[in-house]
Amino acid sequence: MNDLQDLLSLIQEQVEKRNLELEACKKRGDLFNIFQVLHLERRETITHSAFLAELLNPNGSHGMGAACLRSFIQHIPCLQKIPFDTTSANVYIEYYIGEISSDYSKGGRIDILISDGQNNSIIIENKIDANDQPKQLYRYYQFASTNYKNYCILYLTPDKECASELSTKHNNTNLIVGEQYFAIQYRKEILEWLSDCQHIAEKEQNNTLNIIIKQYISIIKTITNTMETNDNVLKIMLREENAPSILEILKSAPQWEEQIFHSFIEKLHEALGKDVHLEEGDFTFKVWKRQSPQFVISCTYDGGGRYIGITSANGTPFPEESLDKTKCLPSIYNDNWGKQVCDYTIYWPYGCAYLDHPYGQTKKGSYENYNLFIDSKEREKFIDYLVKLINNIFKEAQ
Secondary structure, rough: OHHHHHHHHHHHHHHHHHHHHHHHHHHHOOOOOOOOOOOOOOOOHHHHHHHHHHHHHHOOOOOOOHHHHHHHHHOHHHHHHOOHHHHHHHEEEEEOOOOOOOOOOOOOOOEEEOOOOEEEEEEEEEOOOOOOOOOOHHHHHHHHHHOOOEEEEEEOOOOOOOOHHHHHOOEEEOOOEOOEEEEEEEEHHHHHHHHHHHHHHHHOHHHHHHHHHHHHHHHHHHOOOOOOOOOHHHHHHHHHHHHHHHHHHHHHHHHHHHHHHHHHHHHHHHHHHOOOOEOOOOOOOEOOOOOOOOEEEEEEEOOOOOEEHHHHHEOOOOOOHOOOOOOOOOOOEEEEOOOEEEEOOOOOOOOOEEEOOOOOOOOOOHHHHHHHHHHHHHHHHHHHHHHHHHHHHHHHHH
């Protein structure tokens, strides 16, 4: 126990030094990041697809012409096999290829489509946190093979090696990674390409683009857990004599994480009051007031972030004919994330919306936001925000 305590003391000393350095950076404005300020870190469509597409667009507002697109092709080996004409390229976001068929084999929206005047195309399916959709890559494969002479389908994720069969398989056909589609990663190919784009911007003295790409790189490194580590902490951890203590810490990490969130939920429940029932889930929670509720307020997580809304207590869907956009509650129907979010579906008949809070994207394993649970002041701020929002929903739902 003494060895473990001594190790933690050494690491804490380095953490405190690092915090002093970060405070100095903050005072200089070095930590300002427009993507974080607007809570856009994990919004696939309105942040990542939009930003990547703009860089790849030869006619984009960045003023770099086709330089970034040419660099992208150079960084992705499979694209070099296509005689792609960057001078005639057009870039589309959420490209509509028809209604999704009943068997999910056709239709949908392509995250990023790049086509040229020679009937060549590059298709990018962009996944930050979202799960694969039924036959998604298969649908894009059918569309590309039918409409283009040469094409390449890219499956872009933070770190996955391939897509699931849910996305790639239809009947007896199953797309093979490295043949019918290619997996690329934010932590590898995209970071390398962005670094090259930054060098291009520096060379062209495009300071605005250089700064924005630098900030975006920081976001990608956070998402992919590739931020530069505190070298002194790493050196301490790598000492051979510290290995048993490090392993003990790693084994206890999942339980630590659960206990931290459980403690947060207890404090939230206390703040909501005794007349409110609260059920804790896997980094999610539900609240209600009646003993046998028909509806509950649910706070859960998807690829876009943490969101809240009203759903049935037992998780059963509502009849589609009962859905009515006018039923959306004011506290849920908002513009928190750059566009109106009112997902009134058979599971969310009164709508749901992403949390308008810096920690709205905190999920299990998202260690960059753990100050929410550790720092008492930050925790109190978030609890106060949630209590006000939940109480407003209770009032509006009466």
